[in-house]
Amino acid sequence: MASFDVPVVGDYPICPTPVVQPDSMKGIKPFEVNNPMHNTDLGFPGALVENWQEVAVKKMGELLGKYRSLQVFLDSCVKCGSCTDKCHYFIGTGDPKNMPVARQDLLRQVYRRYFTIAGKLCPKLVGAKDLTKDVLDDWYSYYHQCSQCRRCSVYCPYGIDTAEISMAAREIMDSVGLGQKYTNEILGKNIKIGNNLGMKGPVILNTLEGLEEDVEAATGVAVRYPLDVKGAEVLLVTPSADLFAEPHIDGLIGYGKVFHQAGISWTLSSKASEGANFGMFIGSYANMKKAAMRIQEAARELGVKRIIVGECGHAWRVAYSFWNTLIGPFDFLDPRYPVPQHICEFTYDLIKRGALNLDKSANDNRVVTFHDSCNVSRASRMGTMPGGQFFIPREVIKATCNHFVDMDPATIHEHTFCCGGGGGLLTDDLMPVRVKGAYPRMQALRQVVDNQKVNYLAAICAICKSQFTKVLPYYKFDRDMIGGVHQLVSNAIQLGTKE
Amino acid sequence: MLSMSAVTIFYAVLLYVASAVFVLGVLRRVVIYTRSPAPLRIATMPAPLSRFGVLLRMVREVFLFESLFKSTKWTWLFGFLFHTCLALVITRHLRYFQEPISLVVGLIQPFGKYASLGMLAGLGGLMARRLLVDRIRYISLPSDYLMLVLLMAIVLSGLAMTFCVHTDIVAVKSFALGLTRFSWQPLPSDPILLVHLGLVALLLIVFPISKLLHVPGIFFSPTRNQVDDARERRHVAPWAKESV
Numbered sequence: 001m002a003s004f005d006v007p008v009v010g011d012y013p014i015c016p017t018p019v020v021q022p023d024s025m026k027g028i029k030p031f032e033v034n035n036p037m038h039n040t041d042l043g044f045p046g047a048l049v050e051n052w053q054e055v056a057v058k059k060m061g062e063l064l065g066k067y068r069s070l071q072v073f074l075d076s077c078v079k080c081g082s083c084t085d086k087c088h089y090f091i092g093t094g095d096p097k098n099m100p101v102a103r104q105d106l107l108r109q110v111y112r113r114y115f116t117i118a119g120k121l122c123p124k125l126v127g128a129k130d131l132t133k134d135v136l137d138d139w140y141s142y143y144h145q146c147s148q149c150r151r152c153s154v155y156c157p158y159g160i161d162t163a164e165i166s167m168a169a170r171e172i173m174d175s176v177g178l179g180q181k182y183t184n185e186i187l188g189k190n191i192k193i194g195n196n197l198g199m200k201g202p203v204i205l206n207t208l209e210g211l212e213e214d215v216e217a218a219t220g221v222a223v224r225y226p227l228d229v230k231g232a233e234v235l236l237v238t239p240s241a242d243l244f245a246e247p248h249i250d251g252l253i254g255y256g257k258v259f260h261q262a263g264i265s266w267t268l269s270s271k272a273s274e275g276a277n278f279g280m281f282i283g284s285y286a287n288m289k290k291a292a293m294r295i296q297e298a299a300r301e302l303g304v305k306r307i308i309v310g311e312c313g314h315a316w317r318v319a320y321s322f323w324n325t326l327i328g329p330f331d332f333l334d335p336r337y338p339v340p341q342h343i344c345e346f347t348y349d350l351i352k353r354g355a356l357n358l359d360k361s362a363n364d365n366r367v368v369t370f371h372d373s374c375n376v377s378r379a380s381r382m383g384t385m386p387g388g389q390f391f392i393p394r395e396v397i398k399a400t401c402n403h404f405v406d407m408d409p410a411t412i413h414e415h416t417f418c419c420g421g422g423g424g425l426l427t428d429d430l431m432p433v434r435v436k437g438a439y440p441r442m443q444a445l446r447q448v449v450d451n452q453k454v455n456y457l458a459a460i461c462a463i464c465k466s467q468f469t470k471v472l473p474y475y476k477f478d479r480d481m482i483g484g485v486h487q488l489v490s491n492a493i494q495l496g497t498k499e
Numbered sequence: 500m501l502s503m504s505a506v507t508i509f510y511a512v513l514l515y516v517a518s519a520v521f522v523l524g525v526l527r528r529v530v531i532y533t534r535s536p537a538p539l540r541i542a543t544m545p546a547p548l549s550r551f552g553v554l555l556r557m558v559r560e561v562f563l564f565e566s567l568f569k570s571t572k573w574t575w576l577f578g579f580l581f582h583t584c585l586a587l588v589i590t591r592h593l594r595y596f597q598e599p600i601s602l603v604v605g606l607i608q609p610f611g612k613y614a615s616l617g618m619l620a621g622l623g624g625l626m627a628r629r630l631l632v633d634r635i636r637y638i639s640l641p642s643d644y645l646m647l648v649l650l651m652a653i654v655l656s657g658l659a660m661t662f663c664v665h666t667d668i669v670a671v672k673s674f675a676l677g678l679t680r681f682s683w684q685p686l687p688s689d690p691i692l693l694v695h696l697g698l699v700a701l702l703l704i705v706f707p708i709s710k711l712l713h714v715p716g717i718f719f720s721p722t723r724n725q726v727d728d729a730r731e732r733r734h735v736a737p738w739a740k741e742s743v
Contacts, residue, residue, distance in 0.1 A: 019633060325729065379544055
C-alpha cells in the first residue's frame, strides 16, 4: 500500500523513543509553488529571488524586531534535550532533525551567524552557519515536517515553541519566493473568494439545499441550513470541509439540528465561508488578518449578534486567540456572549440548560474515544476555566453516548499528539510524513481498540478528520472510525420533541 | 594602595571588566526583549486567567522547573540539583562582600559549603546525558560541552580551596571588599585561587553572548508569561497598527 515504511503499532508502551537515524527524512518535502500567482496573491515574490540570501537575512532581522517570541526563543535554548523525544514526527521517523530543538537549530544556526557576537567570531564553537542553498533546502524540508502543534512547548523549561520558529522560517521562505504550493494556493483562494476551495455562493447554496432535503428525508423534520440570511442571531463560521467532505458534513448536519432544536436563528455566509485560516501556518500576520477580516465584515453586513465557530483546530486557535486582536473589537455583537464562541461551548450550554433532547442509546453501537486536537488543547480554551477545552467536548460526547473511554493519559489533554496532518501538511505530496507522524496517536488508539473495543474516534478538527480518514487504513483501522463530536450529537438528538 | 602586585592589579581590572560586561550585556538583552513586541497571544494552554496566576506559573517554572519535570525526570533531577546548589553557593559567597555577614548568609554557610559537591554531581549527570543519550549527543555543540567543563572547573577549583589547599580567605575577603569600595587590597597569589577567579570572570564575560541567556529569557517567554485573556482584551502591537 505504501511506498515507504509504516511504523508498526501494537507493542506498548505508548511512545517508544526511536534510535536517532540521521537524514532518514532528508529531501522529503512538499511541492513548491509553481504558479507564481499563488505567491504574488499573498504579496510574496513569484519565484525564488536572485539575492535570496540577502533578503532572507534581512527578513529574519525584521521578524526578530517584530516578535519577542522569536528573539527570546532563539537566544534561550540550552540544549537540555527535554523536547527531543516529544515530536510525533521524530517518534515516527527517527530523523533527528525532527527533534524540536534540532528543527529550531536550523534557523538558530543562521541567526547566530548573522546576528550574534559568538556566531560571528567563532561560528564552529556555537554551531553558527552561513545561509547556503543546503541550509535553505533543509529549511524547506524540515519546516514542512512540523505541524506547529506546540507539544514541544509544553515540555520546554523556557517555553520555547517550535511552532513560532517554523512560522517565522516559512515567512522568511515566502519572502524570498520559496512558497509551499498547498498552503499558499489555498490561502489565496480563501482571501480572494472566501473559502479554501474557492466555492462561490451558488455552489454553497446548492450544497446546503441538498443537505436540507437529505436531512428531511432521513428525519422527517425540515431542518434549515441557511446561507446569507440577514438579521439571523448567529453567524456560523466553519471549515469549508464541513460543506462537502466526509465525515465532516455529518458534523454540519449536527450543528443545524442543534440550532433547530434550540430555536436559535443562524446562518452561514458565502463571503466568510471558511473557518480555516492558513495565514497562521505561514506566519503571515497580514494574510491571516486579511482572511479573518472577511468574517468580521460578513458579521457586520448580516447584522448577526453572535459568531460561533465550527469544529476546526487551528481555526479555533485563530478565532479564540487572534481574532479580537486582528479584527476586533466586536462591540457590534451581543456582549452577553463570548466572541467568538465554539460550537461545543454553545451545545454544552444548551445541554446544561436542558434545551436539547438527546437519546444516548442512539449511539449504543459505538465505543467512543476522543482525540484532543492540538491547536484546541494547547492554543485555546473553551468555557470559563483553564482546561475547559478538554472538559467541554468530553461532556458533550458523554451526553450523546453510553460508552466513552479516554486514551492513555500521556497522549491526551495538553499532552495530546497531533494527528500528523496539521500546519499545512495535509497534502498528498507529504504522505510519508503524515503517516509516520500519526504513529503515536495510532499507537494509543490501538491500545483502546484492543482493550476496550473502541470503534469511534471523535475529533473536533477538520484537518484531524481528513488526516485520519486517509491514514487509519495504513495502520489497519477502519477509516470510518473517525467522526466529529457533532456527528454523535446529530445521531442522538431527538428532533420534533422539544421545539 | 602602595606596593600593589601585578597580579592584584590584573585581577582587579579583570573582575571590573567582567562584571561590567555581564551587567551591561544582560541589560542590553533585557532592553531588547522588553522593546520587542508580542503581537499575538501565544501562551501555552491551559494558561492562567489572571496576572496573579501567571506569577504563580512563573514561580513554579523558575524555582521548580515545572515543564522540565513534566518531561524528563533525570534531566530535571540533575538540572534542579545543579541550580539549587548553585544558588546556595552564590549566596554563601556573599560573605566575601559583606562586613558584618548578614543572617541569611551566616545560616547558609554550612549548607553552602557542601552544595558545591551537589553542583558537581548535577553537572556530572548533565554531562553524562550529553555524552550517552544519542539524541542529546546529536544536538550538543562544542560550546555546550565547554560550558559544562567551565562550570566544573570553577566548582573543582573552589572545592580544592575549601577542602584541600586552603587559601588565605581573610585576604581574599579584604580584596573583594576593596573592590566594592574602590580601595584595592592585595590578592593572595595562590594558583588555584587565580584559576578560580579567572574562570569566574570568563563565565561573566561569555554570559551575555551564550546560552546562559536562558536566565533572563525565561522571564520574557510569551508562552509562559501571558495571561489567557485573548477574547477579553486586544493586544495590537504598534507595528501591526501602522503597517498591516
